[in-house]
Each structure stands twice: as structure tokens, then as C-alpha cells.
Amino acid sequence: MDLTDIKGIGKKKKECLQRLSINSVSDLYNYYPKEYEDRSKKFMLSSNIDENKHYFEWTIESKIYMKYSRKSTISYLYASENEKKIKLIWFNDKFSPRKLKIGETYKFYTKVKTDGQNFECYNPMFTNLKDLSIGSIIPIYSLTRSITNNNLRNFINEALKYYNMDENFLGNKLIRKFEFSSKLSNLKEIHSPSSIIKLKKAKSEIKIVDFLKELIFIYLMNKENYYQKLDLEYNLDEILGKLDFELTSSQYKSLVDILNDINSNSPMNRLLCGDVGSGKTIIAIISMIIFGLNKYQSAMMVPTEVLASQQYEKNKDFIESFGLKVSLLTSSTKNKDKIKMDLKKGKIDILIGTHALIVDDVDFNNLKFIVADEQHRFGVRQRQSLYQKGSNANYLTMTATPIPRTLYLKISKLLNLSQITELPKGRGEIRTEIILESMRNSIDNKLKKVLAEGRQVYIVSDSIDSDDKNSVENLYSYYKSNFREYKVKKLHGKLKSIEKEDILKEFSKGNIDILISTTVIEVGIDIKNANTMLIYNANNFGLSSLHQLRGRIGRGRYESYCYLICEKFNEKSKLNIIKNSNDGFEIARKDLKLRGAGKILSTIQHGKNLNDIDYFNLKENEINLCFEIFEFSKEENFKNINLKYLENYFNIDKGIVLN
Template structure:
């Protein structure tokens, strides 16, 4: 047998064939290698064999006993019942199998077997339809009972027992041929099991200790290769990519600070100093600017863009939506136009795109704010020195890199997020970046009073909104859907708009805003609300980012249980932008524990970092930040929430390797190099690492 055999199709395994191979494909199992790494979703400890004399009803037990009698009966409903009497010398009990009469050919008088299942009291101790395994005359490894047993994910047409038998055979035949991926020095330093032993015991552990240690080894592998991916990419960007060097002069910094219409916070000044240091280097900047909603990230981005333009380079800011791009264009124009910089907007809704593109290619435009329209083939920068990407987690790596690849020299890069990054993710999906954090808020930023009410109190809520509108304030009404066509139990934005406009708020100016409206209609609704021509804005999550209306001091979120926690926090961030009190009202009859936990967290805290950590606990990091879109593939075993200590050690080892052998050329790193190629399907050098 050769290790290359692991790439053979599963259809060639005895007992599989084409039909079952198609069923296995639903589980992502196409070859023997896939089967080796199809880890159990959980384990059941069936190793503690208990004497029948100690067994009590209402518990799950493992019993080894001999068959003393069998009988085939019929239930009152007509089901066949195979009744098996067993004894282990300390006591007797019954085993009953429904609609499985063929088992009488296996469980004959005198046969010894191990039974695993729930014990109940039916005129005596009894197990119904347990898993069992017949014992041979000689000692041998058990698969289904008498040990810690794996429980695998299934699909229709595949049984747990059949799949467990199949994987057991593959593990026995192939696990010894798995190549060790990590050098002896790393394994010794971290007291790790060998790779083949870890894979084998992850499926069929010899003990609880081996189960924990095998998982620790395999989680370490997932993390160390993820960190190598990050480290090699970071090394390539910093050491091999020619960057743009900017000159930072005190008179420019003073001029910028003097042009700001407000006093910058300590956090903003610190972030600006970090950006200045990066941009003054000939190595490309790769910096993440994170801060809570309203912490002032745009001002820091404006500083970086002004610095690049002051050095004769162009700066581009890419946002995920047209509304956010429009808002950035307005804000940055207010900040920087008085300094003499020429700023252009490029989105799908811009009418004269050709003219804007000409200004970009000629260098007439110093700064360009836009959406993904910036990465179109028709856009050619004259000398791009800085790329700013806002709400970065809503873009894929490919889109981000497409903007950076517009010019020969890699531009400095600043990415921004209003969703604070939990510590584990800062070490993982953003590990290639230096991080600046805005932890303080600008003066005048008020906390938002948050309530959670049942839908039965909706009329009281609307009365409260009316009272605020009479004071001259404005309000948002948010719905998770555009219309109610697909979910009659949820009021969509269009339905709410019609009801409020024609009835409850008939005396007020109301506008509707959602993503399926024409761009012109969206702009008109936003302008009316921004200019205080509308009292109420009924909208979907399109207003999650990019809306800055200080006079809007109240937000009602309908069916709040339908939103993620971070999304709720982002929506709440649209208000509280003035000196007066602001109110966020969550309407929900949430029944699930997770929905209740989300809404409770909104009431309990306005700290974006706390909210982000809680959201990751509830929803998982993959759904929250899109781990796969960052190129890391799937984490089969590692848990970014609970495996932080393993992650730290794996990161240290990975960056030690990158520091000493970035080409992975040393003999001890050859297997790592092969494993990297298999896991990430890229060459680790040059553009492959990027």
C-alpha cells in the first residue's frame, strides 16, 4: 500500500460502490483522504461496562452479557418484536428489537455481545433497539461498543453503524501512512502527539485523555498552518513588495488639524501617528483601523488620504454600498476640499463615469471615493498611493487585492471596520495587519437608551415616537424585510410604510428606503431625511452604515430577533449623534434562547467590543466575519472562541518559522511546505502568498 492511495475514490473501498459513493459525496467525502479527515461530530463513552446488578432504569448504559433465550413476538400494533433475554452472572434483563426479526439469526442462545442503549423499566429492566456488537472467541478491537465511540454526521441513505465500520477500516489501513507535518522540535516543545496517532485517536480514542490530546494536536495543526499563511503573506507584502514612501511634515499635520471642524480625540491622534509612521516607510502599510460606531474612523481615513495627496499621490476609498460611499464623499469633501484637494465620487449611480475615469487616469482627481466600481477594468489610476477599504469584512480578499493591484507599486492600505474585532480574530483573519483601535468617543457623543418591548405594546411605542417628532426630532423605523410576500408573519418595510403613512402617522412626512428602489429614489429619500424634510424614515438594513443624521434621535427596530447582535448594534449607531437623549426600541416576541440572549446583550451594553465578543459566542466567527472569504478554508476542529491558548502557541511557532525560513527551504520544513500546498492550493512564494 502506498500513501498515494489516499487519493483513490471511495467507490473502490470494499462495500461502497457507485451508489454509496454518491451518498458519501453529500458529506464532502470523495476519496480516502476525505474520509480520514471526516471527524466525528461527537463521541459517546461506551467503555464503562456496568454489571446488570448495578444498572438502574432511566440511564444510558453499556452491558456485556450472554444471550440465554430469544423469542419472536408481535406487538398490539402489529410490529415484530424480537425479545432477547441476557445474563452476565450478576443479573438478567431483556433486550427488545422492533421490526428487526432478522437479528434472531445473530443473537442466538450462548452468543456473547456488548449492548449500548437506554435502560427503562417495563416489568423489569429492558433496553429497546440498542446498538450491539457480538464478541468473538478471541480478544479484538470493538468498533461500536465497549469503547469511546465516534458519532459521525450522516445523510439520508447512510447509517451510523455502516459509516463507522467503513471509517474504522480506512483508519486501520491508512492512518499509519500519514506523513508527519510538524518538525520534531515543535512537537517536543508543545508536547504534541504524532500526526497519524492523533488522526486515529480523533476517530477511535483509546481513552478520554487520548481523545483530548488528539484534538489538541489537530487543532494546533489547523492554527499553525493558518498562521503560516498569514505570516508568509505578511512577509511577502512587507519584504518583497515595493511600496510607496510618503513624506510627513509638521506643517501639513498642523494644517490638517486646523481644518477639522472639531477637536480630535486622543485615540484619533494616536491612530494618525501610527498611520504617519507606516506611510513614511518604504514598506507597504497594512493597517486595520477599528473602532465602535461613531468613534471617528472617517477623520483618520481623511488624514491618511490627505497625506497621500499632499505627497502627489492619489488616494481611493472603497465602501460596500452606494449610500455609504455617498456619505463618505460628503464628509471627506467637507473635511478636505477647503485644503484644495480635488475629490471625485465613482459608484454605479454616477451618471458621467467616463469623465470621472478620465480625471482619475490623468491625475486630476486627488482622491476618489466609490464602491466596487473602483475595481472595474475601465478605472486606471495615475499614481495610487493609498487604498482605504471601509467595512472590510463585507468585501472578499479578491476584491481588496483587485484595488491594490491597479498600480505597479503596492499602495499603502488602511482597512476600517465599525465591528470591533474579538481578540482571537485579530490574531487570525486580520493577523497580517497592524491594528489601531479607537477606544474613546468624540465630545458630544451620547449613549443610547435601549428598551425591549413585546409587539403588544406597539401603540404605546408609536405614541412615544410621536411625542419626539412633535419636539422637532426625527426617527427611523427598521424592518428585516422589504415586503411580507415570503413571510406573512413579518411586516416588511413597504407594508409598515403604507400603514404608518395612511393611518398612524398620517400627519407626518414619511419616506421609504430599501435596496430594491431605483438609485434616484434612494437618493431622494436620503436627502429628504438628511435635510429634515421627512420626519420618519422607514427602512431596511440598508441604513446600517453610511447614515449620519444628528437630528434623528429615535430608532424602532421591528422583529428585532431577526437581526444579528452586531447588526443591531450597527443600526443603533445611526442615532445618538447629538447632545440630546436618543432611544433605541426593540420590538420582539423572541422565543429562542439565542434571540433572547442577543436582545438582552443590547440592553446590557453599548460597548462594541463586548457586543462583538458576545455575537461571536452566539453565532460563531465564520458567520460573523466570513473566515472562509479570507482564504483560510474551513476549520474542522478549531474553535476560535475557546482555543485561544492553542492559537497563541501555534502563532508563535508559525512566526518563528517565517522569521528563520520564509522560503520553507530547510529540510525540517519540507513537509510543512507540502502541507501548505495541499491545504491552501497555492505556492507560498511571490504572488501565491499574497
């Protein structure tokens, strides 16, 4: 069945949906909302109403009044709720209020401002009393051009009529025993929630079943026999002796875990977990060097060109000190053809790059070790493509996502896991402060002191060139004119790849004092002299992103400073969590509590939609239930599990258990 068979989807809409990786009817109904807006509870006007949007029912009491100025048009009218009156105001919109008729009652979803007696709202959303888009829980989807939220809701509800029963994973016996609903019922609840309680149950069951697929797949794959005989020779003391620092105990243990794996008779599939800045990459580099010394090729795939260039420049001298050849391959690499030819001939031992590594004409001579860094940023097919360029290659995935101890202990029985639990020695302390925008003079004075000491500064914004006064462009103008004695540059995703690389190289060399950037610097950037970060619009970032960003500083011996800049602040602000903790797991746990969100198992989830949706997470009781179902199913030899679907679901992933 083609997407165009769904009511409302023509050729153009199909092309738009494909930009969201929706290529089939199954993809459509398995495309989960990114969040929900609870418009189900009706509120009444009161003097202590908060600043959030709420659902109200008001009766229109007056005609429309108009005010004109050179720049804008203001339309307004009055409505009532019992004895209370409210002024409804529209800016530059003469048409919406004309739909409201005097004496009629409508649903409104809006914020209300009040001084205790008078009530006002601006550009309110409204519908008639029968319309359920106000008065229910509304799923909010990630969108693309020409696709609205209503489009997706309608398309998905239509697609659910054609649900493929072959996607049912649990047999009836398991559904009855563990009191689950069918997948179809859960999908209907997820896309058209009837209540918060039922929605939570449906989401929980969907993710438990998804994780159960992982456990059964991993268990069955571990029973298959893959054989390798590498007989790697190396002098670990000699390799570690060339480092200008000493590995932490957990770094060393993780390295030993990897070396034990690659010297076994089966190819390695290991997950290396460690908090931001814990030193995962050097463990991968040492492992690749060992393969290179034994005439095998290695590849490290990272998500961005900036990060690929950084890893290449940072590790090139160390790798080449062993007589090995390392190259960089990204979409903007100039000498691609020569690199590809040398790679095919076996003249390159280690290749570091981005998605450019998986292009069809990239051929390895003897690829035996693969590293996926920040791997959750890659799609399953991309990771498969790289794996297929080797022959039973050893596979290491790395993540900064903390895994709770409960899950770690349970899943380590099935998976090869290593955790780096401490930061490298010699790191400066990071002090985090929350500062109001109104204190800009104070901020500037702090910066000038740091810059005068010869250090460098990151300034981060969540927007590039919007009307926001704190966008990259506006901040660039401000710091360029107020810090004229210092070199100021901007870095963001709209720049060409070569420009981004050049700017980062100059910053790394110390030739740029202030780098104003978007979150393009969120992962992997390691510049020891940069000890200060200002994050503007800090309230707009998730806790995990703030923690990742902060991890760019504190990498040298200097005391470091992270300033979270916001317009408003109170004692209950989530920013206090970042201010008071540097513990990645603690922050992730509190992020989950705040948002009902945050990834824990992104490293071992195959489902592309679940991979992308933050709130699909596992809590301790869900982990325990999942393992209970797993153990029960295993005892019954999985006869109540749809193994055929499992095989189709993972397709050619059999070689990469951890991707």
C-alpha cells in the same frame, strides 16, 4: 480534475456550485458548514421536554386519519414510545405519512408540544433506523438554488477521496510535537462529525493552521524590502483646524501612526480598528487629503452604494476646501466615462466608490493611497485588483471588529495596528429598551414624542415582503397609515441603486421622518438628527448586527433611543446583553460565548471559506498555541512548513499584507 468528475455533479450542478464560489475540487472540500445540528442524542417523551427539535424513536400504532377544510388538509396518525402515545400531524401533506407502516419503528427529528399528558408534533422529519441523517451531528451549509444540503454533503464526501496532499501545511515533526491531526482527518471530521469533542478539536486545528499561515506570511513579507520616497509636505494643524470637532486622543494617535508610516521608506500596510461610531473614516479622509495635497491619488472602497454615496456627500465639502477634486464611482454613476477619463489624466485626487473601482477600464494616474472600509465584505481578489491599480501603494484597512487585547499585543509585533478606543466627544447617550410587540401603543407614543421634537426615526426589519407581519412592506403599511402627518419611506436591497441613494439623501436632509429598512443601513450611515431606532424581530439578529445597527444612532448631541421589539422575552434573553452594554468588544465576546461564533480576525484572513464562516474564531488558548508553533518553526527556519503551498496560497497578495 474538474468538478464534473465528482460523482453526482453534471454541468448544471457545476454552474450552481460556482455561484457558491466553488470552482474546483479543493474549493468543494474546503467549503465549510455554516453551523451544525446535533441530532445525535436520543430523547424520550416527558412532561418537561423543551421547545427545541430532538431525536426520538417511535413505533407507528394507527392508520392515517384525514381532515379536510376549504383551505387545508390535515393528516394525522398515532405512534407510541413505551406506554406514551404521540399524535403526529401533517398540514397539506398527504404523502409523507403514507411512508410509515403500522408496527414499524422509525427515527424522528421534531419539536414536541405537550400539556403534561398529551403529546403532539407537526410535520416531523423521519427516517428508518439505519439512516444516519437522524442520530448524528449534521453539518448545515450555505446553499444556492438547485443545491440541497444533502447534495453538498454527498459531493464533499466524494471530493475528499481526491484530497490534494500538497495542501498539507505542517510537516510530520510539527504534527507529532503539537499533537495535531492531518488536514484531511480534520476535514473529514468537519464534514462528517463523529462527536462534538472531536469536531471542536478539528475546527480548532483548522483555524490555528490558517492563522499560522498568516503569521509566517507576514513575517516573511516583512523581511522583503519595499522602497518608497514620498517626502509629503503638509500642515497638520491647518488641516485639523478646518474640522468642526476635535479628534479624540486615540484618533489623533492613529493618525500620527499613519503619517509616520507614509513618511517612512516602506509603503504602509496598517490595520485601523475601532468600535462602531468611533470615527475611523475621518482619519482615512485626512490621510487622503494629505496625499492629494502632494499630487498623489487616493481611493476608498466601501461595500455598498448607499455607504459610498454617504461618505462622498458627507466629506465632499471638507475635501474640496483644500482645492482638491473628489468623485464618486459606483455601478449606477451616470457620468462614469468622464470620471474615468479625468481619473486617468490625474484630474481627480480622491475617488470614493464600490466594486466599480476595480473594473478593468478604471485607470489611475498616480494611485499611492488605498483605503478598504468595512473590508471584510470584499473578497481577496477584489482587494488585490484595487491594489494593482497603483504602484506600491500605501494601504489602510479599517474594521469595526474588536480585537482582544491578548491577540492585539501578540500580533502587533508583526503587524502595524492602530486602535481607536473611545467615541468622539459630544455624542448623545443611547438608551436601549426591550419592548414586547403587544405594547405597540406604547411604542407608537414614544415615536410620536420623538418626531414631535423634530428628530428622525429608523425602523429595521429582517425581512422585506414575507408573510411576517413585521416585514418592511407590512411595517411600511402600518406606519404610513398610523403616522399620516409624517413622511414615511422604505429602503431595502430590492430597490434600484438610484432609488436607494435618493431616499438616503432625502433622509439625510431631514425630508423623511421615518425610514423603514432592512440591514442595508447596518454600516457607515451617519445622520445626526436620527436619534431613535426600532428593531423588529430583534431575537432574529445576532448580537454583533444589533450593535452595528444601534451604532447608526447616537451620532448627534441628542439623547438617543434603541427599542428592541420581540414577541417573547425572558431574563436569560441575549437581548439583555445589548440592553446593558455599548461596549463592542464585550458584546462580541458574549456573542462568541452564546453562539460559539463571531469574527475576530476577519481583517487578516485570506482563506475565502474561513473568511465567510462566523464560528471560525480564535480563543486565547488558540492564539497562544499558534504563536508557540510560529516561534518553534521560526527557530527551525520553517523547514517543517510547506512554504511552496504558502506562496501559492497567497499568490499575488504580497503587496497587501493586511487584506
